Amino acid sequence: MTSTAERASNGERTAVGSWRGGRAAWLSHGRLRGYLLLAPTLLVVLILLVLPVFDLLRTSFCTQVYLKIDCSFTLANYGAIFEPNGAFGSLFGFIPYPHLQTPIYAVLLARSIGVALLATIAVILLAYPMAYFLAFRLVRNRIRWIVLITVPFWTSYLLRVFAWKIILGYGGLINSGLVTAGIIPEPLELLLYNPFAVIIVLAHSWLAFAVLPIYVSLDKIDRSLLEAATDLGDTKLQRFLRITLPLSMPGVLSASLLVFIPTVGDYITPSLVGGSSGMMLGSVIQSLFGQANNQPLGAAVSVTMMAIVTLLVCIFLKLVGTKTPAAVT
Amino acid sequence: MRNSPVGLLNIYAVGFVALLYGPLVLLVLFSFNNSIYVAFPLKGATFRWYAALFDYPGLLSALWNSIRVAIPVSIVCTALGLLAAKALTGTRLPGRKPIIGLIMVPLVVPFIILGIALLTMVRKTFDLPLSLWTVGASHLLVCLPFSVLVLLSRFEGFDRSLEEASLDLGESAWMTFWRVTFPLVLPGVVSSLLLSFTASFDEFLLAFFLSGDKPTLPIYIWSQLRFPQKLPGVLALGSCIFAFSFTLVVLAERFRRRGTPGQRSTL
Numbered sequence: 219m220t221s222t223a224e225r226a227s228n229g230e231r232t233a234v235g236s237w238r239g240g241r242a243a244w245l246s247h248g249r250l251r252g253y254l255l256l257a258p259t260l261l262v263v264l265i266l267l268v269l270p271v272f273d274l275l276r277t278s279f280c281t282q283v284y285l286k287i288d289c290s291f292t293l294a295n296y297g298a299i300f301e302p303n304g305a306f307g308s309l310f311g312f313i314p315y316p317h318l319q320t321p322i323y324a325v326l327l328a329r330s331i332g333v334a335l336l337a338t339i340a341v342i343l344l345a346y347p348m349a350y351f352l353a354f355r356l357v358r359n360r361i362r363w364i365v366l367i368t369v370p371f372w373t374s375y376l377l378r379v380f381a382w383k384i385i386l387g388y389g390g391l392i393n394s395g396l397v398t399a400g401i402i403p404e405p406l407e408l409l410l411y412n413p414f415a416v417i418i419v420l421a422h423s424w425l426a427f428a429v430l431p432i433y434v435s436l437d438k439i440d441r442s443l444l445e446a447a448t449d450l451g452d453t454k455l456q457r458f459l460r461i462t463l464p465l466s467m468p469g470v471l472s473a474s475l476l477v478f479i480p481t482v483g484d485y486i487t488p489s490l491v492g493g494s495s496g497m498m499l500g501s502v503i504q505s506l507f508g509q510a511n512n513q514p515l516g517a518a519v520s521v522t523m524m525a526i527v528t529l530l531v532c533i534f535l536k537l538v539g540t541k542t543p544a545a546v547t
Numbered sequence: 548m549r550n551s552p553v554g555l556l557n558i559y560a561v562g563f564v565a566l567l568y569g570p571l572v573l574l575v576l577f578s579f580n581n582s583i584y585v586a587f588p589l590k591g592a593t594f595r596w597y598a599a600l601f602d603y604p605g606l607l608s609a610l611w612n613s614i615r616v617a618i619p620v621s622i623v624c625t626a627l628g629l630l631a632a633k634a635l636t637g638t639r640l641p642g643r644k645p646i647i648g649l650i651m652v653p654l655v656v657p658f659i660i661l662g663i664a665l666l667t668m669v670r671k672t673f674d675l676p677l678s679l680w681t682v683g684a685s686h687l688l689v690c691l692p693f694s695v696l697v698l699l700s701r702f703e704g705f706d707r708s709l710e711e712a713s714l715d716l717g718e719s720a721w722m723t724f725w726r727v728t729f730p731l732v733l734p735g736v737v738s739s740l741l742l743s744f745t746a747s748f749d750e751f752l753l754a755f756f757l758s759g760d761k762p763t764l765p766i767y768i769w770s771q772l773r774f775p776q777k778l779p780g781v782l783a784l785g786s787c788i789f790a791f792s793f794t795l796v797v798l799a800e801r802f803r804r805r806g807t808p809g810q811r812s813t814l
Contacts, residue, residue, distance in 0.1 A: 249640060249641070251634075252634040252635075252640045253634070253640070254634075255630045255631065255633055255634035256630070256631055256634045256635070256640075256646065258627055258630060259627045259628070259630060259631040259650065259691065259695075260646070260649070262627060262687060262688065262691065263649055263650055263652075263688070263691070266665065266684055266685070266687065266688040267649075267652060267653060267661070267664075267688055269668060270661075270664035270665045270667065270668040271660075271664050273664065273667050273668045273671075273672055274660075274663065274664040274667050277667050277671065287671060344563070347556060347559050347560075347563075348559070348560060348563045350556065351556045351557070351559065351560040352560075355554070355556055355557065355560075361804060363560075365797065365800045366564060367563075367564065367567065368796075368800070369793060369796050369797060369800075370567055370568065370571065372742065372745050372746065372749070372792060372796040373571070373745075373749060373788075373789055373792040373793065373796070374749035374751070374765060374785070374788055374789070374792065375749070375751065376749075376751040376765050376768060376769065377574070377749075377768070377785045377788065377789065378570060378571065380574075380768075380772065380781075380785065381570035381571060381573065381574040381785075382570055384573075384574070384577070384585045384778070384782075385570055385573060389584065389585075389586050390585070390586065391573060391577075391585070391586065391587060393586075394586035394587040394588075395587040398587045398588050422566070422567075422570070425563075425566075425567060426567060475655065476654070476655060479655045479656070479657065480655060480656070480657050480658070481657075482657060483657025483658075483659045483660055484657065484659075485658075485659045485752055486751065486752065490772075500657065500659045503659055503663060504659065507663050507666060507756070513667065513671070516663060517663070517667065520659075520660050520663060520664075523657075523660075524656075524660060
């Protein structure tokens, strides 16, 4: 290594002058070089993300007649989303509801948001103590713990959800275990195929993902603030509520968004463990692009979902944004 | 440590990890169970579900399809991530934050939206056939954020003055990159290769929309879930995939932290 470096620097010393001039020009165009280096990545994002999303938006204003898509501008698809066109025996799967005509897409959207919200709350409540443990209690082997917690996130999402299906199923592990142990005489049917199963499985699947952002923000907290609080007579609980919790809010926020936004549109979990009462919007979008084959309507449903999720996130950030500084002072 | 070694929080942490790994452990456990029914009580150990995998038609070609997608995806993704990370740390670029934000967007958009948006563009607008190429393109998009994150933290972790010293000693920018920068970020490169390979190899939903008649391994598993008699075989296959992904990710994490003992994880 050293010998090659020496050889190279000797060989190039003669050419130092010319390199210097070239380098000056090169560095003065540092920004240009930066954008050139970024160009391939941005091109990929443009072609594979920005263009398709615009295409989806455009498609949502079209009409499909059998296999042909007519792209003269119409808002009919958006109208159809809020048009009463189906009947539900229950709302959100568990609130009894008379069999009236309801806007099926709007109700499913509300259910998806509700399920995602509950799953996100469960994830944050479960992940926070773990992140706290990593940041404040662990002295050694911290990286090992972090790896241990992160690894499941990288493994197949499909298989992790599938594992829950065999655990919760009618002839599954919980039921057969309880029956074998003589605790219940017959398998329970209420474990699988309902919104609660979806919430449990979603929360479990995203748990690993939420610990890290919270841990990072907890880890950044200046420990002398905590000491000052103790010296000034705060109890442990006061200290946590007045210093640790407010200062870790950025991590909690990013973790909530990282979990909430993707889970609203989740397809795998509701399909495998949701049944009909736990069905979410993702399944509808999939069927509109598959068997039902109404791509413009599917596009409109997707666009509406993303628009409403974005709106909710903005409102949420606005609310929290005005509260956090007050809590710190 | 200020508190007693066995506090409530320590018990919670152990319980948390047990909860995290519980379903996976059960899945692996029952892949060795000598019964067609995945239910308690356990009926004794067997390897026959693993042996039976060799007789599954279509399994090998699905595996081969997955590998054919994941290898190029991880290489292209890491190369793009390397260029982007270099650009984003080298100079103070105007618009650095929005650019990083744009690259990270696929992390927060539900995959189903990415899937149907790409499907619409490929099928309707360009009228191209679905193939492993379209699967690869979608995987490239969702692996990019991981590559950029891993490499960005690696680039930010090392001492800039090493590069400056090399330039001052008369090395060209290109040679400085290969002689100084690249060896320093190499662990990040290996980590990015392994992580994007795993992410692509295990990805289901985008492949579900974009693979056409060439199933990848997760699509193959999805198609087998309909047959109850194939359930133990799926468990065996799933256990193999878990073991494989675990190994790759643990290796990736080791590489990522190589040579930066004090650095803390910021995913």
